[in-house]
Amino acid sequence: MRRVGRGPGRRVLSLVAVTAAASVTLAACGGGSTSSGSSDGSKTLTIGMAVGGQPDVDWQKAQGDVARALAKQRGWNYIELSNNGDAPTATKNVDTFIQKKVDAVIEFNGQPSVNPVMAKKLAAAKIPTITYDIAQQGWYFVGIDNKAAGEAGGKALGEIAKSKWNCDVDLVLSAEGKAAGPVNEARTGGMRTGLKSVCPDIPSDKYVSFESNGQVSVAQPAARDALAAHPQAKKILVVGINDSGVVGALQAAEQLGRADQIIGWGQDGSLITGANVNPHLAGSVFYFLESYPTYTFEQILDKIAAGQAPPVKDTGEDPAVKIQPCPVSAAEAAKVPGTSERVAQLAKAPKGKTALDLFCPAQSG
Amino acid sequence: MTTTSLQAPPSGRPDGLLRARPDGWGTAVTVALAWLILIAASSLHSSDFFSHQTVLAVTFTMAITGVLAVGESLVALSGGILDLSLPTALVLPAYLTTVLLDHHVPTAAVVLLALLVGALWGALNATIIVFGKLNPIIVTLATNFAGLAALFLIFQAAQTPQASGIRQFGKGYFLGLPNIWWPMVVLIVVVGLLIPRTRYGRRMTAVGGNAGAAKARGISLPRTRYAVFIASGVCGGLAGLIFAASNASFTPNEGAAFLLPVLAAVILAGISLQGGRGNLLLLLLSVGFLSTVPTSLVFFGLNSDWQIVFQGLILIIAVSIDGHRQRSARA
Numbered sequence: 001m002r003r004v005g006r007g008p009g010r011r012v013l014s015l016v017a018v019t020a021a022a023s024v025t026l027a028a029c030g031g032g033s034t035s036s037g038s039s040d041g042s043k044t045l046t047i048g049m050a051v052g053g054q055p056d057v058d059w060q061k062a063q064g065d066v067a068r069a070l071a072k073q074r075g076w077n078y079i080e081l082s083n084n085g086d087a088p089t090a091t092k093n094v095d096t097f098i099q100k101k102v103d104a105v106i107e108f109n110g111q112p113s114v115n116p117v118m119a120k121k122l123a124a125a126k127i128p129t130i131t132y133d134i135a136q137q138g139w140y141f142v143g144i145d146n147k148a149a150g151e152a153g154g155k156a157l158g159e160i161a162k163s164k165w166n167c168d169v170d171l172v173l174s175a176e177g178k179a180a181g182p183v184n185e186a187r188t189g190g191m192r193t194g195l196k197s198v199c200p201d202i203p204s205d206k207y208v209s210f211e212s213n214g215q216v217s218v219a220q221p222a223a224r225d226a227l228a229a230h231p232q233a234k235k236i237l238v239v240g241i242n243d244s245g246v247v248g249a250l251q252a253a254e255q256l257g258r259a260d261q262i263i264g265w266g267q268d269g270s271l272i273t274g275a276n277v278n279p280h281l282a283g284s285v286f287y288f289l290e291s292y293p294t295y296t297f298e299q300i301l302d303k304i305a306a307g308q309a310p311p312v313k314d315t316g317e318d319p320a321v322k323i324q325p326c327p328v329s330a331a332e333a334a335k336v337p338g339t340s341e342r343v344a345q346l347a348k349a350p351k352g353k354t355a356l357d358l359f360c361p362a363q364s365g
Numbered sequence: 366m367t368t369t370s371l372q373a374p375p376s377g378r379p380d381g382l383l384r385a386r387p388d389g390w391g392t393a394v395t396v397a398l399a400w401l402i403l404i405a406a407s408s409l410h411s412s413d414f415f416s417h418q419t420v421l422a423v424t425f426t427m428a429i430t431g432v433l434a435v436g437e438s439l440v441a442l443s444g445g446i447l448d449l450s451l452p453t454a455l456v457l458p459a460y461l462t463t464v465l466l467d468h469h470v471p472t473a474a475v476v477l478l479a480l481l482v483g484a485l486w487g488a489l490n491a492t493i494i495v496f497g498k499l500n501p502i503i504v505t506l507a508t509n510f511a512g513l514a515a516l517f518l519i520f521q522a523a524q525t526p527q528a529s530g531i532r533q534f535g536k537g538y539f540l541g542l543p544n545i546w547w548p549m550v551v552l553i554v555v556v557g558l559l560i561p562r563t564r565y566g567r568r569m570t571a572v573g574g575n576a577g578a579a580k581a582r583g584i585s586l587p588r589t590r591y592a593v594f595i596a597s598g599v600c601g602g603l604a605g606l607i608f609a610a611s612n613a614s615f616t617p618n619e620g621a622a623f624l625l626p627v628l629a630a631v632i633l634a635g636i637s638l639q640g641g642r643g644n645l646l647l648l649l650l651s652v653g654f655l656s657t658v659p660t661s662l663v664f665f666g667l668n669s670d671w672q673i674v675f676q677g678l679i680l681i682i683a684v685s686i687d688g689h690r691q692r693s694a695r696a
Contacts, residue, residue: 055517217619225663228422
């Protein structure tokens, strides 16, 4: 016969003990500053920061690191939650921020379908909200000018094509990332526009798109097929939604023995620094995404703290803060520090200094 | 081509447990015909299709899918149905490869350690399946999630050193074909020939065909399960090496793209998901055919969305054929 008397009781006690231990551990590990008071007499804010939370995207964590440092500088309270790239989590995080009575929320939500619901809750709680790169009515929009970023990269690539081939180009590959929607259109479309501004006579049938999903391993086979379908092309350019998509195409050309026939210019700067830069990646465009909190604090939150909230500008066309891109050649990119170093420098940068001032070779010299 | 493989007996017929008979000719002819028709249609549509560039594009695509398909086939053949932890089994050794190369570990040691970590991954799956008496599909699905989550904690992006021997191997050619294609061919041929000709291979197939009867004949099911998953893990290790050799940069979630083509290749090769029947040599045809489809679609001017549609359709057709085979075998 089985004994049933004390077993469940012990299990319950064990469960309670484990839960208590886990709660204590989580509380110890949890973020949140408890500093108080502001030196300039403005209001001490409590900031709720919802980072994107995609584990393979280092700038999303870096945005939180910079925001935490900036809040600490100001003696503000800071609560950071992760959206985990998940819509229900993002919605739940908004409830938490409201319960914690934060004074402002910063959102990077990669699942914007729930943004209207979140916006309604935050509006009801009268909490001003800043959104990064994904516009939502009623939220301050802070974002990169993706079209300008694309055009800058395309123009730089066009200059290379002009000097090397006199714009006599056989094929222009475009590494798309359709899942990114308007961002993809702005970046890759912008690159084509920028290229055409220098080399206007490249026929439209020379432009061929392939899906890269923003990943090397997806871009590489797709670009291989696209190159195989154009065996006569000897002067090839590559533009794309990001460095990974462009590098995938460059590697595909290597695999087909056509490495010397191809030149690429990327976006986002993720593969233009370090020891393993593809020699055919001529340059990229940095956005310094980790620096968004710098603009947010200085141009929006400081004003809210001072009781002078700026007007809400909530569209990409008329944003609260439009961040300018930083195109760099491969040689210039060597001067740009890595993400962790940039985060460290941004955290201790004096007010008014942006990532462009600090890191963009064209501006920082 | 040798097409001898094991046909496990219907349940309750242990007397025929280790009986071998020719199998797979029908499947081989069907897939070969489909492949030839695809090549012919693409060549008629565009004369550029019939070129060395196309051969290179297809053979590069075949390499990793083919190696992973061998591991998956072993699991299917032994009645394990499916190993869904392939994405982690691929990326884990690939990441280890980049780390070791960064630390200037000799290439031979890198290769051995990548294969070893693949084997350990397979052993982990087998341990949970055997001692937990759990469904392999659920276990490998769970270990894949856990493994990917752990990989995300360790790294966001990995890069294979450009100057490393492994990276140079990944870019090179042998007899006009990619270096990375040859290990896949050798693996398929060797494993395909050994399975029906070795005691271990026959026992593995017998377990897949009728586990109860195999047990009655003294075949250890846990030992077989371990051997199969470790072998599958080693295939993952080899695929990871090839992946690192041919991808200069990757993130933890880039292994997921291989799962669908691998499953399609296994099923299309006629390897029964119920176990006990299949000829691994046919993977050369099924992987070749499936790797030609995306290239052909580009020549026809169809975009990548259509490629996924076609892959899905081919998988549905292959599963339907497999189901029909199962019903015919039972009848």
